[in-house]
Amino acid sequence: MKVGLAIKPGTTIEYLAPWANPIDMASVMTVEPGFGGQKFMEDMMPKAGANMIVSGSTIMRNEDPRSVINLLRNVCSEAAQKRSLDQ
Numbered sequence: 473m474k475v476g477l478a479i480k481p482g483t484t485i486e487y488l489a490p491w492a493n494p495i496d497m498a499s500v501m502t503v504e505p506g507f508g509g510q511k512f513m514e515d516m517m518p519k520a521g522a523n524m525i526v527s528g529s530t531i532m533r534n535e536d537p538r539s540v541i542n543l544l545r546n547v548c549s550e551a552a553q554k555r556s557l558d559q
Contacts, residue, residue: 474496474497475494475495475496476495476496476497476498476499477491477495477497477498477499478498478499478500478501478505479498479499479500479501480501480504480505481500481501481502481503481504485500499526525544525548527540527544530544531544
């Protein structure tokens with residue numbers, strides 16, 4: 473079993489510091505929690521440092537799920553490239 477924590481978009485990464493050792497993964501939400509169908513917050517990707525994404529209604533409620541999956545892959549790839557340039 474693995475343990476993960478998710479933080480809201482406005483929560484700082486430092487909030488996770490006390491939990492860094494006992495958790496296996498952290499997730500930065502790209503929507504405010506509470507209801508589905510919100511617009512994806514692309515600006516959260518650099519903060520997340522994502523190597524995995526989880527999506528619900530962004531894909532499932534879209535008329536063209538494949539294009540959304542491709543968009544999400546591109547956004548993740550661009551964020552990863554930006555992080556490597558920033559370091």
